[in-house]
Amino acid sequence: MRTTQDLRTFYEEHLHTVLLPFWRRAVDPRHGGVYTCFNNDGTVLVSRDKYTWSQGRFAWLWSTIARLAQAGVLSVPAEPFLEQAGRTVAFLQRHAILPNGNCAYLLTEDGTPKEAIPGAGHDISFYADCFVILGFTGYARASGDEAALEDALRLYDHVAERARAGNLRTEPYPIPPGMRAHAVPMILVNVTQELLDLLVAAGHPRAGEMRDRLLRYAEDILATFMQPDGRVAEILPARAEDDDTVLCRHLNPGHTIEDMGFLLRAAGQTGRTDWIAPALRAIRKAFDLGWDDVHGGLFRFVDRDGSPPSGRRFGDRYEQLILDTWDMKLWWPHAEALYATLLAHQVTGAEDMRRLYDRTHAYVFRTFPNPDPEVGEWVQIRDRSGRPADTVVALPVKDPFHILRSVLLILERLAEEETSR
Known part of the structure; x- marks a missing residue:
């Protein structure tokens, strides 16, 4: 079993030698932001367009690196x-916020909104708004920039009101009318907990309100989407008779594991150890x-x-x-599983969580890092056997978020564990 120091050394080396060199090269030094429209192996930039989804995530990542360096x-x-x-x-x-207060989904290289x-x-997607909020929040936390904090809160309030009214567009895969998707409260948990950490650190008067919102969103997941045996439904039917559809029967193991990482963190933020x-x-x-069990790894x-x-x-695009x-x-899913299982082991000491982490670690690092x-x-x-697959699975981008986020959060947790000893 690797020690805490062994793991910290491993992830720091992976960050510095495998991940950061690629993304440093992808930064747009002229306009700001990052180029992400690469082919799967990262060798060809196929477009200079910028999805705000990925730009907000990049701002959070680079801000978090700065904060952890500080x-x-x-x-x-x-x-x-x-x-x-x-x-x-x-x-x-300058460019992402539209006159109606929503975020554009796609921008050109210089920031012109594009359909x-x-x-x-x-x-066309409130997820883009949520990731822009994350970017503003991460930057405000690392820099103390009050304008970024207020922009994050303004956009958050707009998103929360749209969610309350059920007025959400969710490209690239729209939720069928009347159905409920686990992804909605899940992303709201993550955005809210990031804002809560920022507001607490800043001594902001809205910190208590944000804690209450976090409680509500998390309890919605636990009470509505989580089943007694631990399954987490991805789509809930508008009508009971639709429970037999592909949409309502399917599970997304990676989404569940990622969300449980959010909930474990939220338990610590709110004192909800239950x-x-x-x-x-x-x-x-x-x-x-x-x-x-044949090839290893998590099915999509x-x-x-x-x-x-x-x-x-019934012919749905997501179906x-x-x-x-x-x-x-x-x-x-595999990057998120590294973090969630290690966090679960640290929080509880559960040995089966450490075994799940070790299994995931072994699969991930023999499968995903670029051999070049x-x-x-x-x-x-990658396909089921682990061979590279040149296809689009959501946005047509090589997104910087999940791998770097998981590595950064793991390093932060490992540092906290070392300090507490």
């Missing part, structure tokens, strides 16, 4: 990362149903009984995605 967790100079994060935030402040789907408009047991139960269930989607997705069809790509092995060290990063999209 705290002595990372051995890099904070200022270059903070400066580029600030340039990205300024780019988003990703001709005729659909510019503000959330810990159901979070661990859900992680165990996701691995039980979602792990590929499974049926609620762990078999390939099945059920009655087709589930059926076509269920056995693919994607970068993001001159390119670096990960070959993010």
Whole structure:
């Protein structure tokens, strides 16, 4: 078993030698932000367009690197990362917010809004708004920038009101009318807990309100989407008779594991230790149903009984995605599983969580890192056996978020563990 110091050394080396060199090369020094429209192995930039989804995530990442460097967790100079994060935030402040207060989904290289789907408009996904909030929040926390904090709160309030009214567009895969998606309260938990940490650190008067919102969003997941055996439903039907459809039967093991990482962190933020047991139960269930015992790794989607997705069809775009790509092995569930299982082990001492972490670690680092060290990063999209697959699974981007976020959060947790000894 690797020690805390062994793990910290491993992840610091992976960050510095595999991940950061790629993304440093991808930064746009002229306009701010980052280029992400690469092919799967990272060798060809196929477009200079900028999805605000990824730009907000990049601002959070670079801000977090700066904050952890300031705290002595990372051995890099904070200022270059903070400066580029600030340039990205300024780019988003200038160009991403539309006159109606929503965020554009796609921008050109210089920031002009562009329709990703001709005729659909510019503000087609509230997820983009949420990730822009994360970018503003991360930057405000690292820099103390009050304007970024207020922009984050203004956009958050706008998103929360749209969610309350049920007025949300959710490209790239729209939620069918009347149905409820786990992804909505899940992302609201994450955005709210990031804002809560910022507001507490800033001594802001809205910190108490944000804690209450976090409680409500987390309890919605636990009470509405989580089943007694630990399964977490991805889509809940508008009508009981639709429970037999592919959409309502399918599970997303990676989403469940990622969300349980959020809930474990939220339990610590709010003192709700009663959330810990159901979070661990859900992680165990996701691995039980979602792990590929033949090739290793987590399936993208499974049926609620762990078999390939099945059920009655009604021709939905997301339904087709589930059926076509269920056995693919994607970068993001595995990156999130590294963090969530290690966090669960640290919080509870549960040995099975450490075993799940070790299993995931072994699979991830023999499968995903790019075999060409001159390119670096990960070959993010793979087929069931682990071979690279040149396809699009959501946005047509090589997104910087999940791998770097998980590595940064792991390093932060490991540093905290060392300090507490």
